[in-house]
Amino acid sequence: MSPRLRFDDVQEGDDLPQQEFVLSKTQVREYARAGGLWTPRFTDDEGARQEGLPGMITPGNMSLGLLATFLESWAGVGSLRRLGTTFRGLVLPDRTVRLRGTVTQKEGARRTVEVDVWLESDEGERGVIGTATVALS
Amino acid sequence: MPVALDLEIVRQIVGQEFDHATHGPVTAEELIAFARALGETRPEYTEPGPDLIGHPTYCVRYKGRKFYPENLPKVVNVRTGFDAGKDLELGVPVRPGDMIDVRATLHDVYEKTGRSGSMYFVVIRFTMTNQRGEILAVIDNRFMHR
Numbered sequence: 001m002s003p004r005l006r007f008d009d010v011q012e013g014d015d016l017p018q019q020e021f022v023l024s025k026t027q028v029r030e031y032a033r034a035g036g037l038w039t040p041r042f043t044d045d046e047g048a049r050q051e052g053l054p055g056m057i058t059p060g061n062m063s064l065g066l067l068a069t070f071l072e073s074w075a076g077v078g079s080l081r082r083l084g085t086t087f088r089g090l091v092l093p094d095r096t097v098r099l100r101g102t103v104t105q106k107e108g109a110r111r112t113v114e115v116d117v118w119l120e121s122d123e124g125e126r127g128v129i130g131t132a133t134v135a136l137s
Numbered sequence: 138m139p140v141a142l143d144l145e146i147v148r149q150i151v152g153q154e155f156d157h158a159t160h161g162p163v164t165a166e167e168l169i170a171f172a173r174a175l176g177e178t179r180p181e182y183t184e185p186g187p188d189l190i191g192h193p194t195y196c197v198r199y200k201g202r203k204f205y206p207e208n209l210p211k212v213v214n215v216r217t218g219f220d221a222g223k224d225l226e227l228g229v230p231v232r233p234g235d236m237i238d239v240r241a242t243l244h245d246v247y248e249k250t251g252r253s254g255s256m257y258f259v260v261i262r263f264t265m266t267n268q269r270g271e272i273l274a275v276i277d278n279r280f281m282h283r
Contacts, residue, residue: 021176031174034167036198060220065175065194068225072193077181080193084224086279130222 004076007111007136016074016101016115023058023066025093031062058091063128067117070099075134081112085130096122101132111136142210142257147246150208156201156241163191165233171195191231196265196274197223201241205259209243214282221258221281228272236268244277257282 032042037059040047045055064085071080091097098120105114112135119128165185172182172192182192231237244262248255259280265273 027174027176030170034170034174034198060223061194061197062175064197064223064225065192068193069175069177077179078190078230080227082224082226083193084222086222087220 004079004135004137005074007106007108007113010103010106010113010136012103012106014103016070016103016117018101019070019073019099020096022095023091023093023097025056028056028058028062028093031065032059035059035061035065037061054090054092056093058093060085060087060128063087063091063119064130066097066099067119067128067130067132071101071115071117071132071134074101075136079134079136080132081135082133083117083130084132085128087128089125089127091119091121091127098122104131142246142248144246144248147210150206151243151245153206154240154242155206155208156203156239158199158201158239159236160199160239161234161236163231163233163235163237165189168192168195168231168233171198189233193227193230194225195231196237196263197225197276199237199239199265200263201239203241205261206243209259218259218280218282221279223279224277226275228274229267231267231273235273237273238266238268240264254283 029043032038041051041053041057042059043056048056068080068083101115101117103113104116112133115132115134117130117132118126120126168189168191169183177183181188181190242262245260247258261278263276267273
């Protein structure tokens with residue numbers, strides 16, 4: 001098991017190391033296939049437009065998954081206990097996304113921390129926001 | 138046109154389980170493909186073997202057979218809804234060979250008023266367990282209807 005971040009090494013107000021990448025249409029299609037979501041809105045621009053969308057979009061489940069991976073990249077495999085997300089806007093593929101987070105609270109008895117997380121566009125628009133509980137060592 | 142929904146009637150069916158389905162067995166290939174599609178490279182999620190476990194959000198790929206309870210008023214049209222978010226509480230990890238038992242409950246229905254008028258939120262709770270009765274995840278899925 002990969003090492004887990006130490007509770008004593010984290011402070012309220014800490015920012016998680018942000019991740020920035022281009023979320024490609026290929027990756028979104030791979031997720032749609034693996035996640036049982038193979039429908040035009042997630043796989044095909046023209047099919048998505050016929051549903052009134054600007055083009056194919058990223059599934060909310062994928063945004064949830066990216067944020068979970070982001071949190072465990074920071075804290076370690078198996079550290080995530082809870083993740084709540086609100087899907088506020090469309091996340092369009094083939095654009096840069098940033099995953100960010102801030103520690104908001106430490107719970108000493110359980111050695112857990114509360115974290116605000118979000119997925120934002122290159123323009124800083126937060127398409128997905130959430131809160132998480134992460135267990136540290 | 139906003140839907141007209143009698144929330145008092147709806148609240149009478151809140152808490153009712155309306156669907157039950159079992160999926161699986163889960164394969165190592167499925168777990169690895171799911172994790173890799175999220176950019177995972179760590180061995181716990183991507184290398185076959187006895188230590189392989191599912192990505193923490195793997196369970197969100199499972200649903201029941203029914204989207205909503207049959208006795209939910211028809212003004213709540215599945216086709217007009219948007220996925221507004223998910224709350225995920227994690228239990229034990231999914232492992233290859235697991236069967237996924239999914240029970241769906243109407244957890245909550247509430248109204249919010251925004252700049253564009255009234256919106257209804259329907260919250261479906263999916264409780265997922267494995268063949269040993271261990272909780273894998275509890276997922277609250279919020280759908281928004283205008």
